[in-house]
Amino acid sequence: MTKSVDPQAYIASVMAGLTGPGGPFELHEEDVLGARMPVMKNRDRSLGDVLAASVAFGDRDYLVTEDRRMSYAEHGAAAAALARALRERYGVDKGDRVGILAANTPEWVLSFWAAQALGAIAVGFNAWWTTREIEYGVGHAQPSVLIVDAKRAALLDGLDLDVPVLTMEDDLPRLIAEFAGADLPDTTVLEDDPAVILYTSGTSGRPKGAVHSHRNLLAVIGYHRYSDGLVAAFTGGDPNSDAPSDLRYLLTSPLFHIASLHNLVVPRLGTGSAVVIYQGSFDADRVLRLIEREKVTNWGAVPTMAGRLLEHDDVTRYDLSSLTSFALASAPSSPGFQQRLREKLPFARNALVDSYGLTECSTAISVATPMDLQAFPGTLGRPIIGVSVEIRDPFGEPVPDGTEGEICARSPYVMLGYWNDDAATSAAIRPGRWLHTGDFGVIENGMVRLTGRRSDLILRGGENVYPVEIEQCLDEHPAVAESAVVGVDHPDLGQEVGAIVVVRPGMEVTEDELREFASERLAYFKVPTRWKITTDSLPRNATGKTIRTRIAL
Structure with missing residues (x-):
């Protein structure tokens, strides 16, 4: 008689074997910047060590574009030469x-x-x-x-x-x-020396530089190695193997984002995988041809890119059979959108995953597997290895599962802080090194579900846009008395940027003039595409703050 196996119990036993005492990804508790938290016992100690070790992958592909190919050995030699030049010449x-x-x-x-x-x-x-x-x-x-x-x-x-x-x-x-x-x-x-600064838009109106340490990025490498080991354990492979990975990852997001730098370029140098870099504006046919030619196995796309594939006349004319993991990243997507992807894209039916994270935590806070998304539509999955998540009330106290509150996370992935901004760092990282995300959600069935984004944040095609930065720009125009910027639903981008502009008495200004003014001062994705020009004052509460819920375009 065949013995039934509880899938969740089997998964838990495999994970325990990988992360328990003596396992290749053994977790134990250490002090990290004054807080005790689980970290991997067997880990690299600097990114320079990872780079030095990578040359052993030799002639394997590391970086591939449509017209170039760079092996690990070539990359290591070029990086060494450039490093010496930067030190000796500059x-x-x-x-x-x-x-x-x-x-x-x-x-x-x-x-x-x-x-x-x-x-x-x-x-x-x-x-x-x-x-x-x-x-x-x-x-x-x-x-x-x-x-x-x-x-x-x-x-x-x-x-x-x-x-x-x-x-x-x-x-x-x-x-x-x-x-x-x-x-x-x-x-x-x-380990806790700074390694990289990536800029994220800030509610103060100026971009903030999130500072990530060697520990942060090495922890991300460990997480990706663990994920590869987990897949190997479930597919008959050896999770303890040090052999380079044959996975090939498509990079379509900018390298100044954690999705591409921290979670593709950096960990792949530690696993021997190939990074296939797509260059130029997004074109579905070029992307699909690249996947077919390079036998791409993994792709993390922003929902806007995935949406462009839904508009494609015939995805099936490309051989995409190599693609076994298709992740949505950088912006939330609805269960309905995910279902349309499964119906239209053959590779998404059993490969679609979703996640939740932010620049400040270097990688995902939680990841939803294909099974999670099918069983719990709208979920963003379970916290990844090494991450603790709590939902807290306005007073900073944890609330029971199923209760909405602010999502807070603690892990070795959490940034050191913001570059030269102690006040913003203290507001984001509270005692015990808990990162207060400013996002709101609940924990249900051990999984995270997002219920609201950071106050006023607009998510346009995977890019974070904070209204105050745009408002401060528009308010510099001599004809503008005040302005308010809001997100407007958009079928392709998720949201587009809308602006309500209050004109000074006796003055006039047109949409074209305002658009040109903003374009000279802001990145294109921040420039409003929907406008309302009025002489009526903005609605405000008793403390003088704009009531955005009463603003409509």
Whole structure:
């Protein structure tokens, strides 16, 4: 007689074997910046060590584009040469910032790893920023050198930036050739030394620089190795194997986001997998051809990209049989949207996963498997390994499961804080190193469900847009008395940016004039596409705050 097996009990036993005493991903408690929390016992101690070890993967693909291919050995040699050049030619040392302002390219990745070899801090600036935003970011991070692509180099003309600028098209190849054959620098760093700064829009109206440590990114590598081991255990493989992974990951989000940098480029260097970089504006046919040609196995797409696939006339004309994991990331998606994906896209039927995370925590807080999404539509899954989640009330006290409150998380993935912003850091990371996300949700069946986003946040095609930054920009216009920016539902982007503008008495202004004014000062995705121009004052409460719920376009 066949013995029945409880799937959940079997999964729990496998996980216990991997993370228990003597397991390859054994967890034990340690002090992390004053708080006790579970961490992996067997882990790397610096990103430079991960880079040094990666050359052993030799001729395997690390970075692939439509017209280029870079092996692990080639990448390691180029990163070593660039690191030596940065140190000897530009004086970059431990703790210095290396600014990177560019679209997705192999050189972006090289620049990041060269910085890590030096113990420097890689600063991923938003490549869609306008000159005004770039000027702010460079002044805020104060990099010792700024590495840019040609398009961004043209934006810098006329800016008074007191920093050496290196171009990816000309300067980097020259420096790598000049320092070819150099040994990789061996820099001593501590786990909690800063490694990278990524900018996230802030409610203060200025982007904030989330500072991630070596520990943060090494923990992400450990999480991805564990995930690979878990898959191996369920598919008859050896979860203890040190052999390089044959998985091939498609990168379609910007490298200045954690989705691409922290959760693709960085962990793959530790697992021997290939990263297939899509370049340029999103085109469904180009993406599908790349998946087919490179036998991509894993793709994390923002819902807007997935939505474009729903509009495609015939996805089935491409051989997408290699694609076994299709994740939605960076923005929430509805159960109805997920079901349409399953119906239209063959690879999504048994491969669709969803997750919840934010820049401040380096990776996902929770992940929903295909089974989770089918059984509990709308869920964002269980906390990932090493993450503790609590739902708290307005007084910071934990509430029972099923009760709505603010989502708070603690883990070795949580950022050090915001660069040069102690007040914002203290507001986000509270005693015990609990990160207060500002998002609201509930825990049901051990899984996280989101009920509301951060106050006023607009999610446009995977990009976080905070109204106050746009309002402050519009309020600079001489004809604008006040303004309010809100999110408006959009079938493709999820939300688009809408603005209500109150004109000063006796003055006039048109939508085109306001759009041009904003475009000169803000990244394109922040520029409102829906407008309402009025002479009526905005609705406000007793304390003078705008009542956004009473604003409509």
